[in-house]
Amino acid sequence: MTNIRTLFICENLKRLRTSHKLSYTKVAAVLNKTRQAYVNYEKGIRHITITDLMMLAEFYNISLDTLTGNPYQTKSLNELTFATYELTDNEIVKTSPTTISTILDDILILRQSNYHSDFFLKSNTYHKNEVMLFEYLDKIYQSKVYYQKDGSGFFFINGDAIPFTKGQAENIYYLGIQISTLTKVFNVNNSF
Structure with a gap:
């Protein structure tokens, strides 16, 4: 990656x-x-x-x-702090709290369901062999995008290849690159 x-x-x-x-x-x-x-x-x-x-x-x-530096930096000062435990030498021990800063407005979240979300770093640039969030012909997709030498290409949605020509490739607007996935084991009210 x-x-x-x-x-x-x-x-x-x-x-x-x-x-x-x-x-x-x-x-x-x-x-x-x-x-x-x-x-x-x-x-x-x-x-x-x-x-x-x-x-x-x-x-x-x-x-x-x-x-x-981060091209999407903003001036927000929000932070989230979580109690943190760590597995060391086959033993779980409490460690210093983990603080996640939301200073940067550079993360996009695609909620797949109440139990699964994908996280993307904002990027308007194509990244080969990476799962991208992108807009194409007024619809938003999540997929790897494959380009041919002639500028045409394709991407997969639900196992089906969606082809595009070199001219249609100009209609692809990249929104972000996938950086992680969060899958919840069970639903807790007011949690992610």
């Missing part, structure tokens, strides 16, 4: 390029790279070097923290 920091960088690279109305070729020229090399950075196919990150931060006049 792609790591979270790589997802942040990919998302930031895309947002910066599109917000400045730049082509892949123009940004690649800043780095003295080929267009394809830069596309691979933006899509997370290849890891970007620290030197290239520094050059892009200077080019966009932003800090490295901004370039590598």
Whole structure:
């Protein structure tokens, strides 16, 4: 699975390029790279070097923290704290409470049922071989998306392949990448 920091960088690279109305070729020229090399950075196919990150931060006049940080950061200060137990040496012991910060508005939840929810990290970028939440032709789907060399592709819904052409691929809007699943054993009122 792609790591979270790589997802942040990919998302930031895309947002910066599109917000400045730049082509892949123009940004690649800043780095003295080929267009394809830069596309691979933006899509997370290849890891970007620290030197290239520094050059892009200077080019966009932003800090490295901004370039590598969470693109969906908000100013909320909400936190959830849970009593925590840990299994160590075949013994369950109480440990320090676990605090989950909801400072960042970067998680999407797909509730499959009262007993099952999937969690997605917001991302408008396609990630190969990862389960994505995406909108296609005014409907929202959860699936891996497979592209062919010609730009066409397909995804699976309930075991059925849904094909799309290269032109139809432009109608796919990625919402997030699946990062975890929560399955409850039984239902408790007012719990997730």
